[in-house]
Amino acid sequence: MSVLVGKKAPNFKSTAVFKETFKEISLExxxxxxVMLFFYPLDFTFVCPTELHAFQEKLTEFESLGAVVxxxxxxxxxSHRAWLATPKGKGGIQGVEYGLIADIGGKIAKDYxxxxxxxxxxxxxxxxxxxxxxxxxxVNDLPLxxxxxxxxxxxxxxxxxxxxxxxxxxxxxTGKAAINPTLESxxxxxxxx
Numbered sequence: 001m002s003v004l005v006g007k008k009a010p011n012f013k014s015t016a017v018f019k020e021t022f023k024e025i026s027l028e029x030x031x032x033x034x035v036m037l038f039f040y041p042l043d044f045t046f047v048c049p050t051e052l053h054a055f056q057e058k059l060t061e062f063e064s065l066g067a068v069v070x071x072x073x074x075x076x077x078x079s080h081r082a083w084l085a086t087p088k089g090k091g092g093i094q095g096v097e098y099g100l101i102a103d104i105g106g107k108i109a110k111d112y113x114x115x116x117x118x119x120x121x122x123x124x125x126x127x128x129x130x131x132x133x134x135x136x137x138x139v140n141d142l143p144l145x146x147x148x149x150x151x152x153x154x155x156x157x158x159x160x161x162x163x164x165x166x167x168x169x170x171x172x173x174t175g176k177a178a179i180n181p182t183l184e185s186x187x188x189x190x191x192x193x
Contacts, residue, residue: 002113004134009037009126010111016070016099017080025099027132034067034158035128036151039114039121043075043083044091047145051123052093054148059098065155066130072101072108074120114139127154129162 004010013026027035038055040048055062055069062069073080080100086092101108109115114124123146127136136154140146157168166178169189177192179185 003137004112004126005137007134009035009128009132009134010108011132012101012108012111014101014103014108015077016101017077017084018099019084019097020081022077022081023099025101027128030068030128031132032130034065034130034155035126036062036067036069036155037072037112037126037128038070038146038151039072039109039112039124041116041120041123041142042073043079044086046091047123047143048073049088049091049093051145051148052096053088055098055151056093056096058148058152061152062155065159067155069098070101071096071098072103072121074103074106074109074115076104077102116142125151127151127158129158 009027011027015022016025040051052071059069080102083093084096087094103109106115106119109121112124114122116122123140125138125146126134129135135158153173156174157172160168160178167181168178172178177189179189
């Protein structure tokens with residue numbers, strides 16, 4: 001398993017589906033924005049639609065922080081579009097507005113080192129900063145859905161670090177105390193607990 005944190009995110013070019021529209025995109029298109037790139041195993045499955053809808057429910061929050069959300073699986077863009085046309089009540093993802101990237105053959109998943117032996121993607125999540133550098137990554141096994149609230153918290157924490165120069169302690173949330181990167185500051189923080 002590769003650790004990509006601190007490294008340039010692997011670029012990709014592929015077809016993505018935005019609602020009903022096919023669009024050729026590359027990661028480089030999003031330089032200057034934060035990118036929340038997540039991989040999921042397959043369209044028309046079981047845990048996956050719960051995650052895709054959870055990202056949609058928080059999409060406005062991600063966008064308000066200058067972030068783009070992109071999902072990716074080894075399915076075709078045609079499969080993505082068919083799943084987007086399927087109502088929630090039938091296990092579909094109708095209403096999802098962010099882009100879904102087609103990764104037939106799994107090249108993108110392989111570049112991010114989340115391709116399983118079954119040639120489907122593990123539930124990888126990559127927070128990429130405005131310069132195209134991976135700042136956070138998380139990989140779950142196939143049956144374990146991820147926390148979209150935690151992904152949003154990590155984006156908020158990264159932006160706090162960039163803006164204030166402070167570091168974010170365990171379970172930090174917006175509005176809570178952060179720490180200056182000094183022994184004195186951490187002592188004060190721990191002493192106040």
